[in-house]
Amino acid sequence: MxxxxxxxxxxxxxxxxxxxxxxxxxxxxxxxxxxxxxxxxxxxxxxxxxxxxxxxxxxxxxxxxxxxxxxxxxxxxxxxxxxxxSTLSDCSNCGQCGIKCTGGMSCVNGACQCPTKQCWNGTKCQKFIGSLATDRNNCGVCGMQCPKTGASCCCNGNCTDYKTDATNCGVCGNRCAAGYSCCNGRCKDTSRDPINCGACGNQLPAGSTNCCNGSPSNTKSDNNNCGACGNQCSPGSTCCNGSCKNTASDTSNCGACGNQVPSGQKCCGGMPTDTSNDTGNCGVCGKQCDAGWTCSNGTCVDFRTCKQCSLGSTCCGGSCTDLGSDATNCGVCGNQCSPGSTCCGGTCTDFSSDASNCGVCGNQCSQGSTCCGGSCNDLSSDTSNCGACGIVAPSKSTCCNGTPSDTASDVSNCGRCGNQCIGRTGSDCVGDIQCMSCAGEAGCSLYIPAHYRFYDWSTFYELPADSLGYIQFTAIAYIDVHLVLSPEKAFTTPLYEIIVGGGAPWDMNRESQIVHIYGDQPDKADYYLGTKLDNPGNQNELWVSIDRSSRTVQVGKGVKGTATSTTIMSFHDPDFLDNLRFIGFSSWTQPVTYTSMAVYPLPESF
Structure with a gap:
């Protein structure tokens, strides 16, 4: 080099x-x-x-x-x-020679970028208003546009499909629980959802009833999911209509689901069998008669020891007998009736108590009668069997509706069964023939001192039906007459209180009123300022009625139902109390004497 x-x-x-x-x-x-x-x-x-x-x-x-x-x-x-x-930062040569950054972009690490909080709009950088975490057109970074297909959205800067994303199912951040899938924006358990069985959108096919562990199943017939997912029938059992059945012995599913054996037969080894004559299943499944023996009425019999029996007779233990009447072979050979019982038509029965065979075979008691000691009796009226066999009513008593009653004094059965006296005590029934009306008798008067609306309920009266009936009475009062209609023998709210104002010279303007007392909210009342007693200090004939059919409480003068009677107060209550049964009396600042009290059912025409 x-x-x-x-x-x-x-x-x-x-x-x-x-x-x-x-x-x-x-x-x-x-x-x-x-x-x-x-x-x-x-x-x-x-x-x-x-x-x-x-x-x-x-x-x-x-x-x-x-x-x-x-x-x-x-x-x-x-x-x-x-x-x-440097092509890493040169806006005229960004990344390589000749690449220019325009529109306000800078060259950062060899790439043209808009400044922070600005995004490229196609021609220039402009201020971005929004969040890169959620803007589907700028998801995570400027210009990253989420696909417009499906149900895509931007969640935490990542494009996702909220219909299928199990971490953002339906909305950003909605994470499905473990084992659940996001199906069309909802978390579904595909192991048991019939609309999304095994996977989203897999709807149960026709014939399937449940989604079990992600697979379609008919729980009426699936041995692995019988009646409910996961309920597996034991070996040898079959799922029939949602229940595991042994088709080898089940009389309703003999051999196969739904195969009902004929009446009187049993299911033996999956086959309908008449065990009364089947030598392989004599009497019970699996009982095999010995060779040469025959099954007769469920019993293995050696016919070789029995002579030819007549028509209607059966060979039992070597002897011919009538199974319809033989107490030792009643119905089938060997079926012995208990002591005191008789065989009637092949069934053991007790003549003393069997309503179908009362006294003798075939004597059936009529409807409403009971077999007592071998005779048919009406327990509602028989004094020797009053209410139950062997219950004898006391001397001079009558059996009324299964209960001993002294019709000479019983207010519920005065003179005869069912003649009810609506009053206070048993003394209201007199003379063995009539209910006493208490027309002025001293023993029937009720004196109440100044009680200031206190009701002690030592004396009360009862309506013949809930919130239906009326009471007629006479009041000797100077000030007010006070009366309540209550659901119990006590001042138990809600109830109605009726006040008829007095007319004493020192209290001429007492208000009369019918009040619905709630107890836990303001009372509701109808006021009658001009209504008062006609004869202060003397006798005043009055009546009070309640009618649940018209939702009305009324007060009148005179004897109700006569020409002298007039209605002086009437209260139609939209919040009518329909459970009132008991009537109690009281007074205000002066004592009141009540006489001639009598309660009546409300006439149909009222």
């Missing part, structure tokens, strides 16, 4: 002769001391005396950039158009 001359410029040139600068051989002469140069355009002095031909034009030759002896350094190592430059 030739040595390099001492002058620096020639050292740089000559040391490059084996590279891309000057050729190793040249023509012509040059004189360094006289600064005589070679005449050719692309030649330079070589070795101080010879002209050498350049392998690259001075316009791009880094060892003779623009002129012989001009060598580009490491800061500007590239020769572009006769000038040393």
């Amino acid at each position: 030739a040595s390099c001359p001492s002058p620096l410029v020639f050292l740089l040139v000559v040391c490059s002769l084996t590279g891309t600068g000057l050729a190793l051989a040249g023509t012509g002469d040059c004189n360094v001391s006289s600064k005589k140069s070679c005449n050719e355009k692309d030649m330079c002095c070589w070795n101080g005396s010879k002209c050498a031909t350049l392998t690259a034009s001075k316009a791009i030759n880094p060892l003779a950039c623009g002129a012989c002896g001009k060598v580009c350094n490491s800061v500007r190592p590239t020769c572009c158009n006769g000038l040393c430059t």
